[in-house]
Amino acid sequence: MRKAATIRDVAREAGVSVAVVSRVLNDGTGPVAQQTRARVVDVIERLDYRPRAAARELQQRSATAVGLVLADLANPFFARLADRVVGEARARGIHVVLLTTLEDSHLEAESIETLIGRSVGSVIATPTGGNVDRWARLVELGVNVVFVDREIDELPEVDVVAIHNDLSAEVATRHLLDLGHERIAFISGPLSTSTGRDRVAGFKRAMGNAGKVADDRLIHAIPFRGDAGGDAVSALLALPNRPTGLIVGNTAQVRSALRRVKQMAVDVPGELSLVVFDDNPWTELVSPPLTVVRQPIDMLAMHSVDLAVGRLRGSLPEPPRRIRVEAEFVQRSSSAPRSS
Amino acid sequence: MRKAATIRDVAREAGVSVAVVSRVLNDGTGPVAQQTRARVVDVIERLDYRPRAAARELQQRSATAVGLVLADLANPFFARLADRVVGEARARGIHVVLLTTLEDSHLEAESIETLIGRSVGSVIATPTGGNVDRWARLVELGVNVVFVDREIDELPEVDVVAIHNDLSAEVATRHLLDLGHERIAFISGPLSTSTGRDRVAGFKRAMGNAGKVADDRLIHAIPFRGDAGGDAVSALLALPNRPTGLIVGNTAQVRSALRRVKQMAVDVPGELSLVVFDDNPWTELVSPPLTVVRQPIDMLAMHSVDLAVGRLRGSLPEPPRRIRVEAEFVQRSSSAPRSS
């Protein structure tokens, strides 16, 4: 275990001062003679020298890392988001410090604290909905925060990248209405999340527009984790007047809901038409293949990283941005006209 | 944007020297009077002070981060591994810098370079199989490297956590043999990865033990990404003498293989019995539910982090460890006795 070369080693070896080495390292910080540069580059190569990130960060405020605070990597939606974020970040020479909250605001608080100590210049996050003051403090400390997928109304100073959640839910609902369904149920995430609230709102609006009242017993705003999705399905199907359509408004709940539907041997779409949020590799592999609302993960990731890195480099206008990208409705075989 | 308090601010405010503050920060580094400590803690609280990670890392060799270099987060196996690793790391007060290689050794090289600059004390990785010298250099620089899931024979100085890949493949193969299958095909990852090699070896051994020769045309060692899995399925089913059993030896290939099987309207398990590597949330949701070899992801993650953090803290014995955990064979409905 030999120890790594420092900038001083390079300087000595090349017969120049550290300042010169620093300049060739950070191209354009100052003048360096063509010949000197060549010699230095050569020595850097030979000594296999890499500047230490910690020293750089200590010196300048500049950070080369962004924090990524995700709800749950076991959820394929977030996993793919992480995948794209890491990819986009790398393309910009930035690395990603990953933290997960498991939808728990205490863990989220812990993550925020952690991030304050690290010198991340920006944070991309899917907030749980709590910790408003802590997020605010992070912003206050000069960290650029970008919320993706979800948002927090009380924090207008952070950037947001998301789909139109209300609209997407409305489209999904109208799809079932158009198929002749009247009793339509909606399973959503907790109303403490913006996605939960917005999607339920879209659902209600679509029902209202069709002259129907959304029966409250058909709306389940339930936790993401655990088997709440399954239980909601059981409850819905135990109703005297069963719904014939069901929208599962959050990926996190699709698996448990679907498993319960299968366990109960309910015919899809014969007895129950199903529309779920978020497309992923297996939604078309199950039978029947699922009708889905597909979020454009690449776009979400790209814009998030653009904002996070842009603000890092100070190349973005002041006012926070709220970027909306289009979700896509993909009809497959889990939804069909209501059988009379 | 007010600027964060430093250790000096705390010292001044508490009327002590920075050394004292540092000591209360790193409990046990030196003596501090009970009363003084209380005062300092109080000020820290009031000023909302957090030590800057960069400064700490610069000073001591101690790093509070580990690098995680994964093949592909879009693959649920790796995503769940990441999830568990992040969780285990957080429990130990360590954060995770995430990088992905997309199975590309150039991107892997880039990741290694990045990690050299960051002061990560340890790296957990699923190596592509290349970059032997670069991994070696990382080790040489004193970074603790832990390979998980895969390994590289030429690097005996790194820790490894994995299942018995040969054995698992053998079990899967014997399962199909026991069901009466004679022509069994095996799709695996590239032989440049240890998992590819070991699983194919296990397959061959099981076939040999049963007195059968593994027909080379029934073994496809193919890339992870893209639709190679699908193409392999097509090739296999186009054979004059079709296999009646198929083992897909890598998660990354399951989806494309399965999709092709469905497209070709092959009856599973009627015409083709299927066993695939790695269990995940949807394997039991497709129809028929898949017979799988399940890797104990929690164990893989836990041991990896144990090793990574243990070496960081210097609390582990010198010789590198090769930890093997048990895979579990889970029979579901995609495999059945050969129909004569």
Next chain:
DNA sequence: TTGTAAGCGTTATCAA
């Protein structure tokens, strides 16, 4: 029990 001061490896500001 506390304080002083010397680094850790960079970048940035001035002079030369």
Next chain:
DNA sequence: TTGATAACGCTTACAA
């Protein structure tokens, strides 16, 4: 075009 040198915020001998 180059070189000293002072930060950056923290830890850690070593003194007091």
